[in-house]
Amino acid sequence: MASALQGPFWKRALWSQLMIDETTAVGAAQTELRWRRYGYLCTGAFVFVAWNTSTLVGAAVLSSTGSLVVDWGLDATIPAAFLALLWPRLRDAGQRRTAAAGALLAIALVPYTPAGIPILAAGLGVAAGWRARGSRPGPGHEPGGGDEDPTGRELRGAPA
């Protein structure tokens, strides 16, 4: 995202506070630099308002109903949301291998390490997919990878 967030130091410092998953996702999905910035900033503003509003509503309305999360199956929304985010990446062989290695690493470490460590260690799964791109395209895959690069590599290093 850095290439789309150009300007004076104080502006970049201020905008950086909005660097969250949602803003990066919307911003990176745009093709033109100015739309990348627009998407990033608008999403940031929207999430800020929606996040705090729903926190207030949740605290005010739902804090007394303790079993709501379990009864309504809300705990299952967490893996479902992560799976939905992961899904589009799985078209690429390198991403698939990375995901499988990360999942195995994490699940293997859960019984032996404190919370959080399995997720961090899963990052090492990157090694499993590192060499996959281009060298061994999966079935039905165009060489060179098609549209799996959400960060828009061609935009990196674009003139200011």
Place this chain on the structure above:
Amino acid sequence: MTATVVLIGLALGTYGLKATAPLLLGGRALPETLARLSDLLPAALLAALVVVSTFTREQSLVLDARVAGLAAAALALVLRAPFVVVVIAAAVATAVARMV
């Protein structure tokens, strides 16, 4: 007091993570290795989050109604359902699995 120090430390650390690229990189391209890393890392972390939030409770491995939720989510994704539908399907499937 300790909580305040931890809070401020975490706030600074988080901001540092967010601001590093825009402040240091400016408009320059990310080095190839870092670009490849930032391309692959989300897959590893997301997959880990999926399995850990489905199959574990505290530090033990468990199989419970959340598995039904994850299966429903996967089915919805195969059917190309939008994000909101995927999440709701998981919640409904888990709630139903707990009722029976």
